[in-house]
Structure formats: structure tokens, C-alpha cells
Amino acid sequence: MKNVLTIVKKELTRFFKDKRLLITTLILPAVLIYVLYSFMGTAIFSQLNNSDEYVPLVYVNDIPNSIDNLLTTSEIKLEKKSYSLEEIEAIKEQITNQEADLLLIFSDDFDQMVAEYQTGLGDAPYILMYYNSGNTSSYTIYQTLESLFNSYESIIANKFDINMQNDKFDLVTDENVSSMIFSMILPFLILTFLFSACMSVAPESISGEKERGTIATLLVTPIKRSELAIGKIISLSIIAILSAISSFIGVVTSIPKLLGGLGEDISVSASVYAFKDYLLLLLIIMTTVLVIISIMAILSSLAKSVKEATTIISPLMIIVMLVGITSMFGNVNSNLFVYLIPIYNSIQAMGSILSFNISYINILVTIVSNVCYSLLFIYFLTKIFNSEKIMFTR
Amino acid sequence: MKKVLEIKDIGKTFTLSKKQQKLEKTKTNKKVAVDHLSFDAYEGEIFGLLGPNGAGKTTTLRIISTLIKADYGDVLVDGKSVKNEAGEVRKKIGFLTSELKLEDFFTPNYLFDFFSTLHGISLEEKEKQKKKLFDRFGIGEFAEVKVANLSTGMKQKLSLAISLVHNPNIIIFDEPTNGLDVITAKVVTDFLKELRSEGKTIIISTHIFSLVEKICDRVGIIINGHMVACDDLKTMTAEKNLEDVFFDIYSQEVGDK
Numbered sequence: 001m002k003n004v005l006t007i008v009k010k011e012l013t014r015f016f017k018d019k020r021l022l023i024t025t026l027i028l029p030a031v032l033i034y035v036l037y038s039f040m041g042t043a044i045f046s047q048l049n050n051s052d053e054y055v056p057l058v059y060v061n062d063i064p065n066s067i068d069n070l071l072t073t074s075e076i077k078l079e080k081k082s083y084s085l086e087e088i089e090a091i092k093e094q095i096t097n098q099e100a101d102l103l104l105i106f107s108d109d110f111d112q113m114v115a116e117y118q119t120g121l122g123d124a125p126y127i128l129m130y131y132n133s134g135n136t137s138s139y140t141i142y143q144t145l146e147s148l149f150n151s152y153e154s155i156i157a158n159k160f161d162i163n164m165q166n167d168k169f170d171l172v173t174d175e176n177v178s179s180m181i182f183s184m185i186l187p188f189l190i191l192t193f194l195f196s197a198c199m200s201v202a203p204e205s206i207s208g209e210k211e212r213g214t215i216a217t218l219l220v221t222p223i224k225r226s227e228l229a230i231g232k233i234i235s236l237s238i239i240a241i242l243s244a245i246s247s248f249i250g251v252v253t254s255i256p257k258l259l260g261g262l263g264e265d266i267s268v269s270a271s272v273y274a275f276k277d278y279l280l281l282l283l284i285i286m287t288t289v290l291v292i293i294s295i296m297a298i299l300s301s302l303a304k305s306v307k308e309a310t311t312i313i314s315p316l317m318i319i320v321m322l323v324g325i326t327s328m329f330g331n332v333n334s335n336l337f338v339y340l341i342p343i344y345n346s347i348q349a350m351g352s353i354l355s356f357n358i359s360y361i362n363i364l365v366t367i368v369s370n371v372c373y374s375l376l377f378i379y380f381l382t383k384i385f386n387s388e389k390i391m392f393t394r
Numbered sequence: 395m396k397k398v399l400e401i402k403d404i405g406k407t408f409t410l411s412k413k414q415q416k417l418e419k420t421k422t423n424k425k426v427a428v429d430h431l432s433f434d435a436y437e438g439e440i441f442g443l444l445g446p447n448g449a450g451k452t453t454t455l456r457i458i459s460t461l462i463k464a465d466y467g468d469v470l471v472d473g474k475s476v477k478n479e480a481g482e483v484r485k486k487i488g489f490l491t492s493e494l495k496l497e498d499f500f501t502p503n504y505l506f507d508f509f510s511t512l513h514g515i516s517l518e519e520k521e522k523q524k525k526k527l528f529d530r531f532g533i534g535e536f537a538e539v540k541v542a543n544l545s546t547g548m549k550q551k552l553s554l555a556i557s558l559v560h561n562p563n564i565i566i567f568d569e570p571t572n573g574l575d576v577i578t579a580k581v582v583t584d585f586l587k588e589l590r591s592e593g594k595t596i597i598i599s600t601h602i603f604s605l606v607e608k609i610c611d612r613v614g615i616i617i618n619g620h621m622v623a624c625d626d627l628k629t630m631t632a633e634k635n636l637e638d639v640f641f642d643i644y645s646q647e648v649g650d651k
Binding site: 002003006010013014017018212213214216217218219220221222223224388389391 | 408409456459460461462463481484485487488489490491494495496497499500504508509511512513514553556557
């Protein structure tokens with residue numbers, strides 16, 4: 001045990017003495033994520049505001065009275081007249097060149113045809129809308145008018161009303177919104193941060209020792225291979241968790257800013273979670289880090305250099321990311337056996353905690369299985385440290 | 395003199411990868427690195443393992459140091475078997491290779507303390523040994539300087555000091571002067587002589603004849619994993635210098651095959 005602590009202390013000293021590593025692993029993730037997400041929120045907000053100020057230019061050929069009344073309330077610059085075919089072609093050219101946003105053409109005697117038209121009998125009156133989907137303002141006004149005309153069409157053929165009373169129909173609470181958003185986003189992000197954090201320290205610590213030749217000096221000391229393996233795993237896990245916490249703080253503090261940019265009445269706050277939820281989350285994160293670090297330690301010990309280790313680990317990142325993405329779709333899986341699958345079990349467990357669908361048995365299975373996998377991987381790592389072929393082949 | 399090291403008929407065969415087969419220009423995937431090799435070393439002597447590159451010197455030293463296991467045979471270090479009592483053997487030996495690089499972020503002080511702890515050295519013993527070695531190699535004034543900022547010679551001296559933190563009786567040194575400038579090489583060879591005068595046993599591997607002639611008491615010549623000659627240096631070089639002796643044996647051995 002003393003030797004394990006000596007290895008842990010040495011690895012942590014190395015980490016905290018390396019200012020570059022300290023900044024890139026502990027400080028930068030939180031700062032970058034906060035700045036990035038806040039900037040994204042501000043940019044989205046600014047774009048929405050700008051589009052609010054922008055007055056789209058819409059050409060309307062022979063505007064019917066009903067539509068004229070409908071559009072007077074909209075903030076659109078309408079150019080209404082009866083255009084010749086050449087003029088219509090010229091307007092289309094302007095839309096293509098992003099000089100105008102939309103062209104509206106109505107069927108002849110539009111209002112009269114609408115009044116007389118019976119569904120399924122004869123030709124229906126029509127509206128043609130020419131727009132440019134490559135131009136944001138053109139596409140936005142197209143969608144706005146399409147929605148407006150659809151609503152108008154519904155009003156004309158009104159058979160029943162939906163939610164017309166003045167009442168609060170969406171019974172969502174801030175807690176619901178927060179848990180939904182956090183449970184969709186955070187498991188993926190946390191897994192990404194954990195993986196990145198592990199990747200920044202594991203190859204250097206394991207294959208770096210091989211590459212430098214320092215592993216031989218360590219292995220001729222009376223330290224047991226298993227003590228070396230456990231010491232490495234514990235120290236690297238501590239560093240990875242610190243880094244993940246840094247990223248986590250960055251995400252939790254910046255998500256309200258990011259969502260605020262959408263301009264909706266969304267109130268998202270990490271304060272909806274109780275201490276118990278954070279504790280469970282931390283347990284899952286800790287055991288997940290153990291699994292990831294153990295796998296990376298094994299892969300790193302198989303490599304001859306830090307560069308080779310990074311190359312070997314990189315494809316694993318794609319697999320982990322794909323597993324992480326599953327948190328963004330569907331509900332939390334309640335099948336107990338799912339919680340035996342490494343990495344995926346962590347994603348599911350985190351999702352269940354963040355969405356308040358906690359099943360303690362599933363959480364327990366996740367934690368226990370992660371610890372078991374880690375012990376198994378540590379056993380393999382010890383075997384590798386004992387393998388002269390792997391440790392001393394160049 | 396007391397026999398402290400017995401290498402008893404050891405052998406080691408490596409399996410070559412395709413890449414290694416290409417490099418070695420061989421069609422077989424097996425390479426015999428050490429073949430039925432035996433020799434002894436005694437208290438207070440420097441034993442030199444002399445041989446060309448790839449002869450099996452490093453493999454032999456690694457087997458003695460418990461870093462790798464022999465396929466057959468055994469090594470007894472002060473009566474302890476490397477096969478069955480590797481942990482005990484590690485307490486008795488100091489191993490150093492010229493390939494060793496220390497971690498840049500640590501200071502000599504930190505590294506010395508770290509390896510002392512792993513060897514289970516008491517605080518008092520550690521401080522005594524540290525003072526002795528740091529004073530001997532002039533490391534003291536650089537004790538708090540990061541390894542990255544030390545000269546190559548100072549790094550090598552520090553490596554040597556670290557391999558001796560536990561004051562071992564048997565020191566195994568793979569290519570001790572490899573890559574060293576003449577001044578540091580002299581410091582190292584002088585120190586090895588000092589250790590011998592203290593009654594330590596030193597095993598070195600080298601392909602430098604002058605180094606063997608200068609410091610070794612006995613010498614073993616290894617070619618293709620075989621110990622082809624093993625004797626006192628004086629006896630071996632009674633009629634010819636070591637280089638001539640070596641090449642006579644080498645032509646005979648290689649010519650025979």
C-alpha cells in the first residue's frame with residue numbers, strides 16, 4: 001500500500017509541477033467551454049435580434065384583398081403591383097442573387113375562388129412562393145408566410161379550436177425543462193470530457209515511461225507490478241476526474257447562457273438537482289473514469305511510444321463518442337443487463353439521474369460492474385508489466 | 395573471495411516479429427540471445443562482459459536484474475534465486491542502463507527520495523546515502539534544478555546515484571560510458587573503482603576494450619549468446635592485448651559457423 005501511495009504521489013507531483021499540463025487539463029477546459037458556450041448563446045441571440053430588425057423585401061403580384069389585409073400587420077416591405085412576365089423573371093433573378101427575398105404569385109380571382117371552392121371539386125386556388133433557401137432572410141420569410149397562409153387556410157375552414165381559451169396549457173416546470181436538457185446533453189459531454197482528460201494523461205504516464213526507459217529503473221525496485229499498476233490507475237483517475245470536474249463546471253455555468261440565446265422563456269439551472277443526485281453522478285463519473293483509464297493504460301502499455309499510444313487510443317474515442325450520443329435519443333433504458341455494458345451503462349445511469357428516473361438497483365449495478373471491470377483491467381495491466389516481450393521490445 | 399553471483403547455464407530465445415526478421419535478415423522467427431551461459435562473480439571485483447552488438451550482453455544483464463526471465467537455468471544473487479526470489483534479489487542489486495532517461499519535471503532531490511521510498515530505505519540512511527552520492531558527483535548544487543535543465547553528464551551521474559540509493563552490494567551496469575563525454579566517463583569509471591574498493595561487485599557490459607583493460611578484474615567474452623572465454627584479465631592478456639585476444643576468438647567462433 002505504501003508503494004501504491006508513493007506512485008500516486010509521484011504521478012500527482014509530476015502533474016502539478018507541469019504548468020503547461022496543469023493549464024491545459026484543469027483550467028482551460030472550464031474557461032474554454034464557458035467562453036465558447038456563452039459566445040454561442042450571445043451569437044444566437046444577436047442573430048435572432050438582427051433578423052427581428054431586418055425587413056424582408058417581398059414582391060407580390062396582383063395581391064388579393066384578403067391577403068393584403070393579412071400582410072399589413074407583418075413587418076414586410078411589400079412591393080405590390082401587377083407584374084409583367086419579364087418583370088417576374090427579373091424578380092426571380094433578384095431572389096437568386098439575394099437582392100430580394102420572396103415573390104408571391106396568386107391564382108386569378110384568388111378571393112372569389114377561395115370563397116367558391118369546395119374540397120375535391122375542380123382546380124383549387126393556389127399561391128406560388130419563390131424564395132432562396134441559401135439566403136437566411138429569404139428562407140425565414142418563406143417559412144413565416146407559409147405558416148401564416150396555412151393558419152389562414154385553417155381559419156377559413158374552421159371546424160374546431162385548439163387551446164383557444166386563455167389558460168396555461170403547457171404545464172412544464174423549470175425542473176422538467178432543466179432535467180430534460182441536462183439529461184440529453186450532459187451524459188455525452190461528461191463522457192467526452194472524461195475521455196479527453198484520460199487521453200491527455202494516460203499515454204504519457206504509461207508509454208512515456210517505456211519510451212524514456214524509466215520503467216526499467218522502476219521494475220528493478222522491490223515494488224510489485226500490481227502496486228505499480230494500481231498506483232498509476234489511481235493517480236491518473238484523480239487527474240482525469242479533476243479535469244472532468246473543471247469541464248463540468250464550465251458546462252453547468254454556461255448552459256443557461258447558451259439556452260438564453262434562444263430567446264425563449266427557458267429557465268435552466270443545475271440547482272434543480274439535490275445533493276444526493278450530485279453524489280450519485282460523482283460515483284458514476286469516478287467509476288467510469290476508472291474503466292476508461294484502465295483501458296487506456298492497457299493500450300498505452302502495449303505501445304512503444306506516446307505517439308503510438310495516442311494513435312492506438314484514437315479509434316476508441318470514436319466508439320465512446322457513438323455510445324455517448326445515444327444519450328441524446330430516447331428514454332433511459334430500464335433493462336438491468338444494459339447496466340453491465342461498460343461505458344453504455346454509465347451513459348444510461350447518468351441519463352437516469354439527470355432526468356430524475358433514478359433506479360437505485362441500476363445505479364448500483366453500474367457502479368459495481370465498473371469497479372469489477374477496472375479490477376479486471378488492472379489485473380491485465382499487471383500481467384503486461386510482467387511481460388518482458390511487451391515491456392522491453394523496441 | 396566470496397562468490398556473490400552465480401550464473402548457472404542460462405538461456406533465452408526471443409520470438410522475432412516480421413519487422414525484426416526483416417531487420418535481422420533472417421527467415422526464422424526465433425533468435426537465441428543467450429545460449430547455455432555460465433559464469434560467477436566475486437565480492438570486490440569488476441567483471442566485464444565483452445562482446446559485439448547483439449551478442450547477448452544486455453539480455454544477460456536483464457536476466458540477472460530480474461527484468462526478464464531465462465528460459466532455462468538460474469542466477470543466484472547472494473544465494474537468492476532470480477526465478478523464485480526476485481523481490482529479494484532486487485533489494486541486493488542496483489541496475490543502470492545508459493539508455494535510461496530521467497523524467498524532466500523532477501529534481502534530483504525528488505527522484506532520489508522517490509526511489510529511496512520504493513526501496514524502503516529509512517530516512518536516516520537515505521539522507522546519509524544522498525549526501526555521499528551527491529557530494530561524490532557534485533549533484534548537491536543542482537539538487538533542486540529540474541532534470542530538464544541538467545547537462546547530459548550530470549543526468550548520467552544522477553542516474554548512477556539513483557541506481558545506488560539502496561547501497562546495493564551488486565551493481566549491474568549496461569554500457570556504463572556509452573554516450574558520455576570523456577570527463578563524465580572518467581568520473582564514472584573512477585567511481586566504479588571506488589565501489590570495488592568498498593567490496594562491491596560490479597558487472598558491466600561493454601564493447602570498448604580500453605574500458606575493460608582499465609577497470610575490470612575478470613572478463614567474459616560473449617559471442618552469439620555463448621560465453622566463449624572467461625578468465626582473469628591478466629591471464630587473458632598475458633601474451634596479447636585484449637583486442638587481439640578478442641579478434642582471435644571472434645574469427646575462430648564466427649569462422650567455425
